[in-house]
Amino acid sequence: MSDIGASRKAAIPGLTDGRFDIARILLEGRAFFALIAIIVVFSILSPVYFSLNNFLIMSSHVAIFGLLAIGMLLVILTGGIDLSVGSVLALAGVVAGALMQGVAFESFGFTAYPPVWVVAILTCCVGAFVGLVNGVLIAFFKVPAFVATLGLLYVARGVALLMTNGLTYNNLGGREELGNTGFDWLGFNRLFGVPIGVIVLAVVAVIAMLILKRTAFGRWIYSTGGNARAAELSGVPVRGVTIAVYVLSGICSAIAGLVLSSQLTSAGPTAGQTYELTAIAAVVVGGAALSGGRGRVGGTLLGAFVIGFLADGLVIIGVSTYWQTVFTGAVIVLAVLLNSIQYRSGGRKPSGSGTPSSPQAKAKK
Amino acid sequence: MxxxxxxxxxxxxxxxxxxxxxxxxxxxxxxxxxxxxxxxxxxxxxxxxxxxxxxxxxxxxxxxxxxxxxxxxxxxxxxxxxxxxxxxxxxxxxxxxxxxxxxxxxxxxxxxxxxxxxxxxxxxxxxxxxxxxxxxxxxxxxxxxxxxxxxxxxxxxxxxxxxxxxxxxxxxxxxxxxxxxxxxxxxxxxxxxxxxxxxxxxxxxxxxxxxxxxxxxxxxxxxxxxxxxxxxxxxxxxxxxxxxxxxGEGFDLGSPPTGHEIGEAALSIENLCVPDKVNAERLLVDDVSIEVKAGEIVCIYGLMGAGRTELMECVAGRLQETSGTIRLNGRTMNGLSIAGRIAEGLVLVPEDRQRDGLVQTMSVGQNLSLASIGAFTKGLFTSKKRESDIVTGSIRNVHIKTDGGEAPITSLSGGNQQKVVIGKMLATEPKAVLLDEPSRGIDIGAKAEVFKLLADGARQGLAVLFTTSEVGECLSIAHRIIVMSRGQIAAEFGPDTTKEAIMAASGESKAAA
Structure with missing residues (x-):
């Protein structure tokens, strides 16, 4: 994270000289300090909060938001937004549930019971397909990302409801004689004591980090979000990048859907409602700019943990769900406020241009 | 006074x-x-x-x-x-x-x-x-x-x-x-x-x-x-x-580079027409043909609305032409994407560097290497070392005054930002470079440096086509001066013409409507 981080530091005017170092550290590491503060406060308020087991349980909750948030981060880095992730999560769960019940080929007179790994791959394909629709609408038909993904939010949710008639698949265990057991492994099992869901999150996060930091595609994502016109003129396939990030976001949502339905050993079409907002919140709390071009995987993960640990902490000390909503909202507003302080005059400063007409030209576009 | x-x-x-x-x-x-x-x-x-x-x-x-x-x-x-x-x-x-x-x-x-x-x-x-x-x-x-x-x-x-x-x-x-x-x-x-x-x-x-x-x-x-x-x-x-x-008289922006071999036609534009986006009847570029040889510098002079920018953007692949051909070393460029043309060696340094040239959220180095990521990607991953070699090389070659590749692009002065945009495109090792008003909004010293860069490029066989709306710049490094007016080529001059002649040809007087 060194390079992007370095440019951020210098982007804060007036905070770079020695006297304001503490302010700068607090501002830059705000998600981290917020997480520490949350852990300290809840550990004091509740005796059960500060224990390894509780942290692992909370982390497996965070895994769902974290997976959605990483996909969302890729989209937000390009300057877009993906509102469909919560619905795709539900659709993925339902598709997985349906596949676990067996696929009937009536003309051939038999029912196929695909093994769990095939189910997982097919489910990810469903997520990728929804992302592809989003991406094509946005990149080629110039539908604003907000509207396109809002539409897919409804469509994906509707398809999930249609597939199940509004009911929930409860039997996801599979049967030994059919060879499709093991679905609960994803969410329920633990490896070296760590929930598989958390490990999945870690793997996805590492992949996302590598993509963003070490591949040409990652650089393309940042440049598309930073200035799509300049990126295009530099030979960046901006449309392809746009489609790809929505596909990746769809896949992340599908993985989150698999983990969630595995955790619950049931797949319902109403799962994950408003999760898209939680994911956006995690990205924003993690310091990414909604205007695109700035943000890191590490920050987003911290953001997901801040929101997850705060929500679970409030449950543990018995605060009403209504207050939880208020607290979560307040944290998000605070995060956006701090983002705008950090990025103020950091990015575009018309003064640097020496061409008085360029800010106007920008405003017109 | x-x-x-x-x-x-x-x-x-x-x-x-x-x-x-x-x-x-x-x-x-x-x-x-x-x-x-x-x-x-x-x-x-x-x-x-x-x-x-x-x-x-x-x-x-x-x-x-x-x-x-x-x-x-x-x-x-x-x-x-x-x-x-x-x-x-x-x-x-x-x-x-x-x-x-x-x-x-x-x-x-x-x-x-x-x-x-x-x-x-x-x-x-x-x-x-x-x-x-x-x-x-x-x-x-x-x-x-x-x-x-x-x-x-x-x-x-x-x-x-x-x-x-x-x-x-x-x-x-x-x-x-x-x-x-x-x-x-x-x-x-x-x-x-x-x-x-x-x-x-x-x-x-x-x-x-x-x-x-x-x-x-x-x-x-x-x-x-x-x-x-x-x-x-x-x-x-x-x-x-x-x-x-x-x-003014004083500042010398250089003279056309000589002593090197002017090669074959590198970039040839033939009968190019580009329509107005809003009113397709109107042609912003109207039947323009220009040929630039390897090692040659050609300047296009014209007023606002003369069609310079549209010509450049069309040749670079951003705007769609209605007719005409664009060739680079004999290969047809029509239909290629911007990225495809960059790969072939045809690059554009756009007019508005804030809007089209720079990614403001990225560092100097990331901006410099943006168009040549392929050159430091091995297999799946980029190589930090090769990237930093390219970046330091560019910073040295185009004389960018910066605290290093890690510095934010917004910390540079206008002239240095412009050199970053030029350096970015030169890093792709092009055969022909288009520059749309490369001197816009930069001070006279930086202008001279930019023009020197172009002259150096031409000496090494680069075909250079740049536009300007400042008549003094036409009479600097260009071997030929083409005057555009209302989408058409109005006149062509050699380097020994006068400012008055160029201005008269551009319709700087009562523009015929």
């Missing part, structure tokens, strides 16, 4: 005293004195980047000067905002009109200061009556309820003027008011200006159409590189005087 002082002091309604404006380490204005005379037209001449727009923005309260003062009616004033300036009688009409196209003429004129009727509503009838009066004064037959988007550009300009008059503006600043107008519309505008003069309204006028401006002006003030170089009343000056003071 003192020619303008002959006028009586009472004559001057608005003046700038030692006004300076700096953006970081760029000095846009360096202590300018400027007087506006009552009931007269004062024209500000100067090349792009001379500081005209900055001075106008300071006079109209859009910007505050770094130092110096504004004197209105003999009293020093500080305009808090452009609204404040407007309330005190100083209005500006921007080059890009600031009307809301989806509203009627009446609503535009009273936007933000609606006339209150009874019961807190808007008194539309009164607004309409006043609008009609204003239109009568301006002798324009525009109905107050016409939508602004239905008006021709010249009429929209009249609406802007009407809006300024409706707040009793005594001083009207017009930034390139004729650049988008047809010849008849210009005539209408000029008669409006004469009428305004007779009513005691003072006009500050900026235009690149020098002869046109000479028709209407009473005083001329010339800016160059942020300083005032000359001022005189109309009677004492002519076109030659303006050009001499605008362009």
């Amino acid at each position: 003192t020619a303008g002082r002959d006028h009586a002091i009472g004559d001057v309604v608005l003046s700038a005293r030692d006004v300076a404006k700096s953006f970081g380490n760029i000095h846009a204005l360096k202590g300018v004195n400027f007087d506006v005379h009552k009931g007269q037209v004062t024209t500000l001449f100067g090349e792009n980047g001379a500081g005209k727009s900055t001075l106008m923005k300071i006079l109209s309260g859009v910007m505050k000067p770094t130092s110096g003062e504004i004197i209105l009616d003999g009293e020093p004033v500080t305009f808090a905002s452009s609204t404040d300036a407007r309330d005190r009688g100083v209005s500006i009409i921007h080059q890009e009109l600031s009307l809301a196209p989806n509203l009627s003429v009446r609503d535009n004129i009273f936007m933000g200061r609606e006339i209150k009727g009874r019961a807190g509503g808007v008194d539309y009838a009164e607004e309409e009556r006043q609008t009609r009066l204003l239109m009568e004064e301006l002798e324009e037959d525009i109905h107050p309820l016409t939508m602004v988007e239905d008006l021709r550009l010249g009429q929209q300009q009249i609406v802007e003027i009407a809006r300024a008059l409706s707040v009793n503006s005594r001083i009207l600043i017009m930034d390139e008011p004729t650049s988008a107008l047809s010849a008849t519309e210009v005539e209408v505008l000029f008669s409006v200006i004469r009428d305004l003069k007779s009513r005691g309204v003072s006009i500050v006028y900026i235009s690149h159409h020098l002869e046109e401006a000479l028709q209407i002006t009473d005083h001329a003030v010339v800016l160059r590189d942020g300083s005032m170089t000359a001022r005189a009343p109309r009677a004492e000056i002519d076109l030659e005087w303006i050009v001499r003071n605008m362009v």
